[in-house]
């Protein structure tokens with residue numbers, strides 16, 4: 001093997017998140033014909049910058065097999081980026097090695113593109129061509145951008161429903177798609193849903209790969225990835241329900257749990273259009289980051305799972321709702337962990353963007369839950385870490401961060417509310433975008449919740465869908481879009497409510 005080939009292979013292995021090198025490898029073997037179409041999981045793009053994006057695919061002709069149906073040898077994957085859908089005006093091309101240690105996934109960081117325009121891309125490998133994907137670059141730094149249209153979703157439990165919401169998300173033609181967590185659900189297959197994912201609950205890399213293989217085989221999800229660049233963050237189910245740090249609900253041995261978390265993070269990286277900076281190192285993976293859209297908007301993406309301290313006021317390990325307790329407001333405990341929280345507060349303080357969108361996993365504001373035993377709080381999200389929320393709100397206020405807006409997921413309901421430190425003085429507004437298919441609360445229960453929490457101005461728990469956001473220098477418009485039914489593959493969509501936030505005037509208005 002020549003030195004250059006050795007370096008190429010080492011780079012490919014590194015880019016795949018793999019720590020070791022395969023033994024025998026030759027270019028001829030890497031370019032050999034593949035007997036089956038390896039692009040069953042489609043293509044994706046993400047992490048747009050003014051000069052480039054990440055292009056993703058994973059070679060897996062049989063996605064429900066642990067190795068995706070691939071032999072262990074590395075495979076050369078060629079990629080092409082063009083200015084037109086027919087791929088005639090090619091502007092960039094190259095190749096990457098897909099290696100078994102990285103699940104035969106490739107993450108190509110394309111650079112040298114022009115800002116704020118669409119591009120089309122395609123992969124070829126082993127005599128097969130992938131579908132053509134469409135992506136776009138971010139506007140130039142400081143550019144005077146007049147409009148950004150995005151869609152955001154979360155919580156797509158495969159067994160709970162079909163993903164008809166994506167048909168409409170694609171038709172909306174967003175510049176950007178945000179996915180805010182629960183991309184897969186890890187539980188074992190059941191007979192209770194409208195369709196069945198394969199296999200037992202995953203605990204190792206093979207298991208998680210199979211689960212992603214099932215989810216990412218869905219044609220509607222593939223179409224949504226091929227339509228626009230995505231920015232993704234995880235919640236709990238990408239690893240295990242309600243985990244935090246090195247602790248799962250069952251309080252398993254932390255060393256064993258971290259081994260599981262490492263496998264889950266590796267599988268997550270292998271299936272998402274993420275940059276090399278997110279390559280996992282054992283059970284650690286960098287996921288918090290910001291994204292600029294010219295001078296119009298900055299996004300701060302949070303990871304609220306990886307670095308949190310142990311569960312707050314944990315009386316019983318299976319009890320998520322806790323009474324108020326000193327730990328909840330202990331300033332030394334951060335939902336984000338010290339390093340990420342410092343990064344966030346610094347980033348917010350330095351933002352010159354007209355709009356600052358916090359993309360995170362939950363409903364961020366305080367939600368009190370009345371029970372016969374008194375008020376309860378969820379210790380799974382911000383409710384267990386009230387001081388972290390307070391410090392962010394104070395930062396928005398004290399640094400005069402322009403126009404903060406929070407987007408969230410997790411609770412399988414649409415929620416709109418203002419956020420503030422004092423009653424009636426909003427600092428930001430939050431919009432929780434429903435769920436793509438996971439089942440939520442009944443509206444009767446949500447009505448009771450609204451009575452206990454007058455801060456909540458809108459809730460809807462019985463319908464599935466996503467949020468659509470249009471941002472201009474003057475305002476931010478959020479529309480909650482719900483399909484009639486996720487129990488059938490295709491379903492019409494309706495706008496269920498619209499909100500407007502005016503620049504310079506905190507607080508949401510119902511449009």
Ligand code: FE
Pocket residue numbers: 155156181182237410411412438
């Ligand atoms: Fe969920």
Ligand code: CA
Pocket residue numbers: 182235236237410
């Ligand atoms: Ca969740």
